[in-house]
Amino acid sequence: MTRLRLVTALFVVAAVQTVAATTHEVSILSNRFLPEVVEARAGDTIVFRVVEGSHRLSAQEGLAISGLPSGRLSPGDQLELAVIDPPGEYFFLSDAEAGMRGGLQILDEAPAYTIDNRISAGWFNPAAAGQGLLFEYVPATNVLVAYWFTFDFSSGEQLWLVGSGTPSEGRATLEMLSATGGVMNASNPVDKPVWGELTVDFSSCERATAWFNASGAQQSGQIPLDRLYLTSLCEQDL
Numbered sequence: 109m110t111r112l113r114l115v116t117a118l119f120v121v122a123a124v125q126t127v128a129a130t131t132h133e134v135s136i137l138s139n140r141f142l143p144e145v146v147e148a149r150a151g152d153t154i155v156f157r158v159v160e161g162s163h164r165l166s167a168q169e170g171l172a173i174s175g176l177p178s179g180r181l182s183p184g185d186q187l188e189l190a191v192i193d194p195p196g197e198y199f200f201l202s203d204a205e206a207g208m209r210g211g212l213q214i215l216d217e218a219p220a221y222t223i224d225n226r227i228s229a230g231w232f233n234p235a236a237a238g239q240g241l242l243f244e245y246v247p248a249t250n251v252l253v254a255y256w257f258t259f260d261f262s263s264g265e266q267l268w269l270v271g272s273g274t275p276s277e278g279r280a281t282l283e284m285l286s287a288t289g290g291v292m293n294a295s296n297p298v299d300k301p302v303w304g305e306l307t308v309d310f311s312s313c314e315r316a317t318a319w320f321n322a323s324g325a326q327q328s329g330q331i332p333l334d335r336l337y338l339t340s341l342c343e344q345d346l
Contacts, residue, residue, distance in 0.1 A: 134210065135159050136181070136202065141210035144305040144321040145281055149215050152191040158183050161204045168199040173212065176200065197319065197330065207326035213307065213319055221310045223252060223275040226344065230336035231316060240336065241318075243308075245275070252280040254306060261325050269303055281307045284320075308333075313342035 129151045135142045138160040146154060156165065158181045165187065167173040175189040195216035202208045225245045232240030242255040256269040273282035284306050290298040304322040311317070316333040335342075 129153070131155060133157060136163055136165075137161070139205045139208055140323050141200070141202075141208070143210075143281055144323055145211040145213065145307045145319055147213045147215060147279055147281070147307060147309075148191045150191055150195075154189045154191060154212070156181070156187040156189070158185045163202040163204045166201050166203070168201060168209065171196075171198045173198050173200060199328070209321075209326075209328070211307075211319060211321045211328055213309075215309075221278040221312050223278055223280060223310055226313050226341045227310060227316075227335075229338040229341070231333040232336050233331050234334055235332075241333070250274055252282065252308070254282050254284070254308070256284065256306070261322070261327050269306075271306060278310045279308065281305055314339060 130148070131153045132146050132148055133155050134146060134157070136156055136158045148154060156178075160183060163181045164178060165181065166177040172193075173189070174192050175187075178187050181187060191214060193214055195214045198212040198214065199209050200212060223245055225247055228244045230240055230242050239258040241257070244253045244255075245251075246253065251272050252275050253272045254270070256267075256271075258267050258269070259265065260267045267286065269284045269286055271282035271284035273280045282305065284303045285300040286303045288299045288301075290296050301324075303324065304320060307319045309317045309319075314335040318331040318333055319328070320331065321328040
């Protein structure tokens with residue numbers, strides 16, 4: 109009986125691990141990856157599908173990714189990578205265009221917090237005062253909206269971005285748009301080109317980490333975030 113229980117328990121664990129594994133699809137366009145940031149755990153699979161152009165994929169120097177570099181890939185080709193590397197932040201590159209890269213965040217544990225409307229508030233990095241984000245969660249549609257008030261990498265001019273995405277547990281990846289061409293209180297048409305992607309991981313109602321990948325500026329990085337106000341909302345029961 110004991111042996112039977114042990115075998116059954118092992119079977120259940122194996123089944124849970126199989127169900128938990130996720131396949132992440134990344135489209136390779138002529139000059140960018142879509143999505144540009146992938147969050148995965150050990151046991152997951154990443155499938156790269158070439159839509160446009162000719163590409164040879166590699167990992168950023170000093171941050172090897174198992175399965176890379178690849179051979180030459182053309183439209184219609186695909187490459188499957190098993191996620192087996194240690195937790196951390198990695199970057200994958202294409203030789204099709206200088207600066208063409210995507211981010212891979214390998215996570216080490218299940219999320220400790222699930223996104224809900226209690227996170228709707230202002231958030232900022234204490235080490236970078238004068239800029240930050242407003243997050244708003246919309247329960248009816250399960251959408252996380254972000255308004256990011258920051259500054260341009262090179263010019264230092266004000267840069268306001270807005271984006272949205274669908275959360276999964278404590279994380280969400282948002283496509284961020286910039287807005288240009290408008291005039292205050294006027295009907296001038298506004299251009300909203302894609303700036304890049306922002307992936308947010310909420311560890312609690314008061315702490316989060318964001319990873320950004322600015323495709324046009326060819327910049328990426330990590331931002332620690334603290335809640336700025338309305339901490340009393342975190343104590344409410346939903």
